[in-house]
Amino acid sequence: MQLLRRKWRITDAFGRVQEVQGAGVVGEQPVLQPGDSYEYTSGTPLPTPSGIMVGTYQMEGEGGERFDIGIPAFSLDSPYETVRLN
Secondary structure, three states, X not given: OEEEEEEEEEEEOOOOEEEEEEEOEOOEOOEOOOOOOOOOOOOOOOOXXXXXXXXXXXXXXXXXXXXXXXXXXXXXXXXXXXXXXX
Protein backbone atom coordinates (compact mmCIF):
# COMPACT_ATOMS: atom_id res chain seq x y z
CA MET A 1 0.00 0.00 0.00
CA GLN A 2 1.05 3.59 -0.49
CA LEU A 3 0.64 6.58 1.80
CA LEU A 4 -0.94 9.22 -0.45
CA ARG A 5 -2.11 12.08 1.80
CA ARG A 6 -2.18 13.30 5.36
CA LYS A 7 -4.63 15.45 7.28
CA TRP A 8 -3.90 16.86 10.74
CA ARG A 9 -6.09 18.79 13.18
CA ILE A 10 -3.87 20.73 15.60
CA THR A 11 -5.38 22.38 18.67
CA ASP A 12 -3.29 24.74 20.80
CA ALA A 13 -3.65 25.30 24.57
CA PHE A 14 -6.26 28.04 23.98
CA GLY A 15 -8.46 25.77 21.85
CA ARG A 16 -7.54 27.40 18.54
CA VAL A 17 -7.64 24.85 15.73
CA GLN A 18 -5.48 24.64 12.62
CA GLU A 19 -5.96 22.03 9.89
CA VAL A 20 -3.04 20.90 7.75
CA GLN A 21 -3.37 18.57 4.77
CA GLY A 22 -1.42 17.63 1.72
CA ALA A 23 0.34 14.97 -0.28
CA GLY A 24 2.38 12.37 1.58
CA VAL A 25 4.56 13.17 4.57
CA VAL A 26 7.80 15.19 4.58
CA GLY A 27 7.79 15.23 0.77
CA GLU A 28 7.45 11.45 0.42
CA GLN A 29 4.67 9.02 -0.49
CA PRO A 30 6.16 5.76 0.78
CA VAL A 31 5.10 2.34 -0.49
CA LEU A 32 4.83 -0.28 2.27
CA GLN A 33 4.82 -4.04 1.82
CA PRO A 34 3.31 -6.37 4.46
CA GLY A 35 5.51 -6.26 7.55
CA ASP A 36 7.26 -3.02 6.52
CA SER A 37 7.45 0.04 8.74
CA TYR A 38 8.11 3.69 8.00
CA GLU A 39 9.27 6.45 10.34
CA TYR A 40 9.64 10.17 9.81
CA THR A 41 10.23 13.28 11.85
CA SER A 42 8.27 16.46 11.33
CA GLY A 43 7.21 19.56 13.21
CA THR A 44 4.56 22.24 13.35
CA PRO A 45 4.58 25.82 14.60
CA LEU A 46 2.51 26.08 17.78
CA PRO A 47 1.87 29.47 19.46
CA THR A 48 1.44 27.87 22.91
CA PRO A 49 3.76 25.53 24.86
CA SER A 50 1.35 22.61 24.49
CA GLY A 51 -1.42 21.28 22.29
CA ILE A 52 -3.07 18.20 20.84
CA MET A 53 -2.78 16.72 17.35
CA VAL A 54 -5.01 14.12 15.65
CA GLY A 55 -5.29 13.06 12.05
CA THR A 56 -5.60 10.58 9.22
CA TYR A 57 -3.44 9.08 6.51
CA GLN A 58 -5.07 8.29 3.17
CA MET A 59 -3.70 5.04 1.80
CA GLU A 60 -4.04 3.24 -1.52
CA GLY A 61 -3.93 -0.55 -1.81
CA GLU A 62 -2.49 -2.57 -4.70
CA GLY A 63 -5.90 -2.75 -6.37
CA GLY A 64 -6.35 1.04 -6.28
CA GLU A 65 -8.80 1.08 -3.36
CA ARG A 66 -8.35 4.11 -1.10
CA PHE A 67 -9.01 4.17 2.62
CA ASP A 68 -8.18 6.33 5.65
CA ILE A 69 -6.22 5.24 8.68
CA GLY A 70 -7.00 7.21 11.84
CA ILE A 71 -4.09 8.56 13.88
CA PRO A 72 -5.10 8.81 17.56
CA ALA A 73 -4.71 12.14 19.35
CA PHE A 74 -1.34 12.79 20.94
CA SER A 75 0.07 15.57 23.06
CA LEU A 76 2.42 18.28 21.79
CA ASP A 77 4.54 19.56 24.69
CA SER A 78 7.49 21.94 24.78
CA PRO A 79 10.52 20.46 26.55
CA TYR A 80 11.15 23.95 27.96
CA GLU A 81 7.86 24.29 29.84
CA THR A 82 6.32 22.47 32.79
CA VAL A 83 3.62 20.08 31.57
CA ARG A 84 0.12 20.79 32.93
CA LEU A 85 -2.39 17.96 32.59
CA ASN A 86 -6.02 18.97 32.02
